Amino acid sequence: KAGVTQTPRYLIKTRGQQVTLSCSPISGHRSVSWYQQTPGQGLQFLFEYFSETQRNKGNFPGRFSGRQFSNSRSEMNVSTLELGDSALYLCASSLDRGEKLFFGSGTQLSVL
């Protein structure tokens, strides 16, 4: 069974630009969660999608948004990038919320 696939693996952007990250969950998993990981703050929850609906949202500004498609694939968008958005963005899929998470390899975003 294929794991969680995230693309791209690395991204370099400049302040003010926007970025879209993609995540394909494990087949059969309908819940997709996004996390931001930085050395200082650790893993922080961004949001969770299930059946194309955002069910849960963390404490991030509105510049961070996402969506989920009918095939459970998910995208995350960050607009008006700031230097502080530099981080590893991890996508995780699970059968349902509150259940075991399986992580993708992540997208390392650098904002210059």
Add this chain to the structure above:
Amino acid sequence: QKEVEQNSGPLSVPEGAIASLNCTYSDRGSQSFFWYRQYSGKSPELIMSIYSNGDKEDGRFTAQLNKASQYVSLLIRDSQPSDSATYLCAVDRDDKIIFGKGTRLHILP
């Protein structure tokens, strides 16, 4: 109070010894508890999940849960150099999984 607290370490343990990793959480309503291992430059991978009080063993790993004390621990027996990694404690809260900042474990050959 932080939602999930872990000692950041590093925790240094001799090869072959028992490594003990601890975690406390703030939400008494939490029902699901997980331990993840993260190697440098890699994404977290699930080691253990535990849902009821007591011990749960899987190979060299034992997870312990005490809901009354809001405490979760992970024991690694016969520690190997390949166990050197950051261990993340995770807890469900309000239908999302919240992570601690992790404990860095270093196994000394």
